[in-house]
Amino acid sequence: MKFIVIEKEHRPHVALIRLNRPKELNALNLELMRELKQGLQELDKDEGTRAIVIAGNERAFAAGADIKQMAGKNSVDMLKIDQFSTWDQIRKTKKPIIAAVSGFALGGGCELSMLCDMIIASETAKFGQPEIKIGVMPGAGGTQRLTKALGKAKAMELVLTGDFLSAHEAEKHGLVNKVVPVEFYLDEALTLAQKISAMSPLAVALAKEAVNRSFETFLDEGLHFERKNFYLLFNSEDQKEGMEAFIEKRPPKFTGK
Ligand code: HXC
Numbered sequence: 001m002k003f004i005v006i007e008k009e010h011r012p013h014v015a016l017i018r019l020n021r022p023k024e025l026n027a028l029n030l031e032l033m034r035e036l037k038q039g040l041q042e043l044d045k046d047e048g049t050r051a052i053v054i055a056g057n058e059r060a061f062a063a064g065a066d067i068k069q070m071a072g073k074n075s076v077d078m079l080k081i082d083q084f085s086t087w088d089q090i091r092k093t094k095k096p097i098i099a100a101v102s103g104f105a106l107g108g109g110c111e112l113s114m115l116c117d118m119i120i121a122s123e124t125a126k127f128g129q130p131e132i133k134i135g136v137m138p139g140a141g142g143t144q145r146l147t148k149a150l151g152k153a154k155a156m157e158l159v160l161t162g163d164f165l166s167a168h169e170a171e172k173h174g175l176v177n178k179v180v181p182v183e184f185y186l187d188e189a190l191t192l193a194q195k196i197s198a199m200s201p202l203a204v205a206l207a208k209e210a211v212n213r214s215f216e217t218f219l220d221e222g223l224h225f226e227r228k229n230f231y232l233l234f235n236s237e238d239q240k241e242g243m244e245a246f247i248e249k250r251p252p253k254f255t256g257k
Contacts, residue, residue: 003032006039011190013050013197015043025063026056028108030083037086040093050197050204052093053189054116055100058124058182064107067134071243075234084227087140091115094205096196100189101125102182106164111140114149117208119176120192121167122185127175130162135242135254139230144222148215149175
């Protein structure tokens with residue numbers, strides 16, 4: 001594995017997956033997401049693992065999908081790449097997954113943290129869906145999961161402005177389980193995973209499935225709708241302009257085309 005590291009030595013029955021593209025703030029390229037899917041599938045089958053923690057580093061959990069990889073794509077390219085089948089596989093993981101978030105959790109990074117079952121955040125964590133600033137919109141569940149977690153008004157504000165939510169605000173709105181000082185966030189997530197790993201693995205898996213079921217029928221429809229609109233935007237000039245402007249480090253000029 002090139003972009004993730006799996007460590008099992010921290011706590012009994014707990015596996016830690018570290019996202020490992022630090023220079024790019026753990027931007028989620030297709031290869032990283034494939035490795036993450038594969039790693040999770042292996043851990044799901046591994047009898048010695050009962051709970052999983054996914055972490056980035058102190059500066060970034062993940063700053064989103066890889067804009068450089070997406071910038072030149074059109075809707076048909078995006079549809080053919082079908083990256084969301086990877087996300088769907090991750091969603092099927094039976095064992096509990098805790099996101100340990102420090103620093104940026106933006107775009108696909110925020111969506112990945114929300115795809116996990118629980119979130120432990122450091123005081124420095126910043127959650128957000130800034131896709132609107134590069135001419136697109138969330139595509140991996142942001143419009144659905146953020147709205148369910150925060151309610152319509154706050155979610156709409158974040159999705160339409162691209163503003164970030166601080167760790168304490170995220171806790172206040174119920175997006176995260178707990179906020180701790182940055183030096184403890186990973187330890188806190190591992191401790192929570194260890195506590196769960198002491199329970200019956202079968203009961204944990206079925207309970208996780210049942211809690212998720214409480215909103216999944218609607219989620220399926222919502223995700224489908226979100227993806228269609230996300231793909232559609234890749235045929236707009238504003239998507240090209242927004243992503244090129246990011247790469248060239250200049251403000252974008254949107255024309256509505
Ligand atoms: C590709 C990225 C990146 C990204 C950061 N980098 N985010 N590369 N994709 N999403 C790269 C930068 O280009 C830079 O590389 C290096 O990481 C460090 O980033 P800086 O911008 O120099 O750091 P800083 O000034 O501290 O700003 C941090 C930041 C900013 C605020 C997080 O990087 C940022 O705005 N990133 C983009 C966030 C975003 O829009 N995410 C949504 C993506 S779309 P170089 O080589 O220049 O040093 C998305 C869709 C999801 O996620 C749906 C499908 C899965």
